[in-house]
Amino acid sequence: MLFGPTPLDEARGAILAHTLRLPDRVLKKGTVLDAAAIEALRAARHGEVIAARLESGDVPEDEAADRMANAMLRPLVARSRAATGRVNLLAETHGLLRVDVALIDRVNALDESLTLATLADFSVVQPKDMLATIKVIPFSVPAAPLQVAEAMLRGAPALTLHPFRPLRVGLVSTELPGMKEAIFENGVEATRVRIEALAGTLLPPERSAHETAAVADALTRLRRAGAELLLILGASAVVDRRDVAPAGILRAGGVIEHFGMPVDPGNLLCLGRVGPVPALVLPGCARSPKVNGFDWVLERLLAGVPVTPKSLMRMGVGGLLKEIDTRPLPRGDAPRSAATTAPRRPRRVAALVLAAGRSRRMAPLNKLMVTDRSGQAMVARVVDNALASRARPVLVVTGHERERVEDALAGRPVLMTHAEDYAEGLSSSLKAGIAALPPDVEGVLVMLGDMPLVSPAMLDRIIAGFDPEEGRAIVQPTFRGKQGNPVLWGREFFGEILSISGDVGARHLTGRHAERLHNVEMADDGVLRDFDTVDTLKGL
Template sequence: MIFGEVLVGEAEGAILAHSVSVQSVSGHISSLRKGHLLTRSDIETLHAAGVSRVTVARLEETDIGEDDAASRLANELEIAGVRIGPASTGRVNFFALEGGLFTVDPDVIDGINAVDPAVTIATLSDYDRVQSGQMVATVKIIPFAVDAGIIERIEKRISGRAAFGVLPFRPQRVGLIQTVLPSVKPSVLDKTKRIMEARIARNAGTVCGEMRVAHRMADLKEAIRQMQAACDTLIVFGASAVADPADIVPQAIREAGGTVHHIGMPVDPGNLLILGELDGKPVIGAPGCARSAKENGFDWVLDRLMAGVEVTPQDIVGMGVGGLLMEIPSRPQPRQAEPAARPVTVAIALLAAGQSRRMGGPNKLLARIDGEPIVRLSARRALASGGSPVIAVLGHMAGEIEAALSGLNVTTAINGAYAVGISSSIKAGLLHVPADADGMMVLLADMPALGPDHLKRLIDAFAKAGGSAVVRASFDGKRGNPVILPRSLFGAIERLTGDVGARHLIETGDTPVIDVEIGPAAMVDVDTPDDLQTAGGVIA
């Protein structure tokens, strides 16, 4: 590929390497986007706007265009349980066909990435839980084209080797046994049952029965024998933690005729898990932390078993690297003195990529309030709030929106997939959040009633919570916008798909949520011409 700056008159038929905004004699601003194939009409437009030179790329005879290269590589991969998406801007995404566990051969992925930096592939981690429709991998061609020889070298390297896939959860009948001591409240047992039913249901299984027996060897042994016949997997919760290989739960598995393969695991919480087997069916002695819905080592074992993956003692031993490390408040450990805490920092993602469909044509963000475009008004107020950096996420009419932000100290993030919905814009903003930022504020660019003080109050509340909580604007007890998402949710945000924001992550997760009353501004946005008129705005 030939790349460089040329005279505009020599650029016809070349690929534009950088977006160019041009203003006509009438004052109308238009944009030629990066990756656009320049036509004779484009050349005339550039000449008329006074642009004399542009940076372009030209394909050589052996080059493959970015979309064709991405599609070719995607279709050469040996994959299972995933759907290949369309190519766009040199990228092809892969999506899970069903809920299950993602599996990947790191050697295959590393081998592809080692051939040439122009061709990249990224995936989720091995054995990550995924939902139907979730993105699990992406191929990205970095330049506008690559030499065919590079793709051919990759094809030879991956031929005959399974790259990745999704193992769907298999419907299973799961039996539940809980032992009882006087110190164990019935409410604890009831809660454990409810949580286990939810865990198993999300894996396409059902709890086929429950037994509660005294925490005695003979009683538990008989319960295991009875329950095992009616289920595919058996889970045992002991009323007290296992303290020895000869303790009640592991010994009862043996006395019932089963085998105990492994006791303990290098995952915390989850250390006290027991892995056993009876008549070819898994028997799990659950650690006490599995009574909670929070992720723990028990989930890692249960998910694999319900996806049809055999779990061996060697598998459990290998879970230490990258394992969970969560301190339990009831048993805090002494720590060395830590350095003074640094200030909590918040980046702001200003979402300005939407298509303004409900406005009936005009882009609402270019409408003016007191002579200023709404998007510029929102950006100025974000800059004055104390959040940094302010990341303007652009998509629809990106050139015009970027021009409206001219002169402001904002970072621009282009969302080429803006038509997919708001999740794509949130993820595009996240890519530009500094590594040391504690959180990201998601700020809609069409909320002109929000002032810097409103935003600062949210940031202050986030800092007061140590950067570990979701902070959400509210009005009269009703949730509104904007919202600050802590770094602990960034991984989940990266897996969002479709026209959905982070609301379900907030409402179904374990992260604390702090609602900050800021008044009607939390609810006022501009979606329709009536909204615009009410806000005092006019179409430019």
């Protein structure tokens, strides 16, 4: 192909490279210049134009795109007509798109004039969705690379569309004593929405105790009801292939094929089968409507694409669906990276600093008023750490020596509330603080006034782990597996906290709601160290 300034005497049949506006018409880019067009150009005092002229062996852009598109056609894949060197390939049904990535790369490497862009492999598509676009960059293509591209695309399917099948899906949802009804209902509804979105049908869910025999019996009943896919949503997250739910699959006569997947969230998915029927133990994040590893597996199964241990292990690239900076170290020390999913509105988490106690084990000293080398009181150090974190607002509960505590915190942007009955114990201070929180707070970090070594970074790691929709409604820091403070509580637990009495906190509620608890491992023991005796204070 010849390209460049072309005298009008040589321009007949040439392809105009750029749009030209003439007094009586517009000649658009791509116009094949005929006698009338050339005469109009002369009248407008143009002596030459920028144009392309085809040579022997050149294939015009629309013909080239048309030929490539025909070579790519497969069942359930349609195409548009060729225009300006482009053809779009379209879906004819709702399904899962498979893309031969290596073949697409080889085609695109043949010649710079030929380009082929597709959706990602394993994309979910609807009828009429664009699957790929072929675009010929210049106005023509050399015949040789085009012929090679056609042969490659005819020889193997670059695109394959797998329609979703109307499978009947059985769900076993296990429960533990004290488990809230809403947790069961939300998990079932999230599962139903996922299945129906992929043309499947959810059979009446089976509800069972979180015990191996009960899970096995429920799976057997679902198989008899015609389930073609079995799902288990455990009241407690599965942590081993020998755990309750996987053991239930084995007891029902099945096998466990693989535990875990390199997709986050979704790591704790367990793949098995009972006879020919696939059986999955779902990760806790499956209770949330947000995309997680279970979605990827469900899409493949309902599209009839085999899911094997090898295919699970190949999901790592792109499997970081959501960066969570509360993962155990050393990843926790790495810089935060942006989430691959759309950013969400930050949750409003308050900090509640309990500073009402009488320091009976350190009498006559008030431990909260003990100063460091700079003269700063311990309670002020704790409050400053809270103010340097993402928690807002910071609310301080006073009681014993109220005026001294308030003086130590003077000038700081904190809210104050007084526990009139602080002498009755820790629960009184805790309830006074919970009752004083603003109504739009979604969670609260309950901080102890004698733990000054809990840094702002630690507080932010705890806050980052808070996500009630994904089952992380209580977040507790740990150091080498030992549970520490402060604990973050979601609003759903405020009512229970307000019912506590005596000289106790809310820690016992974590056992009652174990399925909602998320532990965050810390780099040092600051979350374990409080200072409530003279000896521990010497260590500080």
